[in-house]
Amino acid sequence: MDAKLEFRMAEENDLDRIVEMLADDLLGSQRELYVRPLPQSYLDAFKSIASDPNNELIVxxxxxxVIGVQQITFTPYITHQGGWRATIEGVRTSARVRGKGIGTEMIRWAINRAEERGCHLVQLTTDKKRPNALRFYEKLGFTATHEGLKLKL
Known part of the structure; x- marks a missing residue:
C-alpha cells in the first residue's frame, strides 16, 4: 500500500463502489445486484444506516x-449487565488490495471504535463457505464460542 490508509463514514456517493466490492466474490455475486443504476433498496438501506447513531458504515x-468497507452496529443488551456489543458485518476489500493487510487494519480499527463506544464485546459471523475468512478472524483474536443460526425470510 502506497498511501496511508484512512477511515471515514461512508457517504452516499461511495455507495456504487461499496456494492461493487460486496458483489466481487463468489458468494457476494450470488446475493448482491451490482447494476447501474443501483437498485433503490441499496440507497434506502444506506439512508437508514446513515440516520441511525448506532450504525456506522465505514470505508x-x-x-x-475507497478500497474497503465494513458496517459496525452497536447494540445494547440486557445480558452482561446491560452491556453494549459491536457487530461487524459486510467486510470487504477491493480485489486489488486483498492479501496486503488492509482487512487486518480495518478490523483493528473496528475493535478500537467499539472500545471508544464502551462496548464489552465485538462479534461477527462469517459464512461457513469462507474458511479463509474464519482463519483470518481467528488470527485477529476472535474465537468461535457460539454456534450461529440464521433463518432466511
Missing part, C-alpha cells in the same frame, strides 16, 4: 480511492 480509503 477504508487509500488516497481518494
Amino acid at each position: 477504508a480509503c487509500e488516497g481518494n480511492e
Whole structure:
C-alpha cells in the first residue's frame, strides 16, 4: 500500500463502489445486484444506516480511492449487565488490495471504535463457505464460542 490508509463514514456517493466490492466474490455475486443504476433498496438501506447513531458504515480509503468497507452496529443488551456489543458485518476489500493487510487494519480499527463506544464485546459471523475468512478472524483474536443460526425470510 502506497498511501496511508484512512477511515471515514461512508457517504452516499461511495455507495456504487461499496456494492461493487460486496458483489466481487463468489458468494457476494450470488446475493448482491451490482447494476447501474443501483437498485433503490441499496440507497434506502444506506439512508437508514446513515440516520441511525448506532450504525456506522465505514470505508477504508487509500488516497481518494475507497478500497474497503465494513458496517459496525452497536447494540445494547440486557445480558452482561446491560452491556453494549459491536457487530461487524459486510467486510470487504477491493480485489486489488486483498492479501496486503488492509482487512487486518480495518478490523483493528473496528475493535478500537467499539472500545471508544464502551462496548464489552465485538462479534461477527462469517459464512461457513469462507474458511479463509474464519482463519483470518481467528488470527485477529476472535474465537468461535457460539454456534450461529440464521433463518432466511
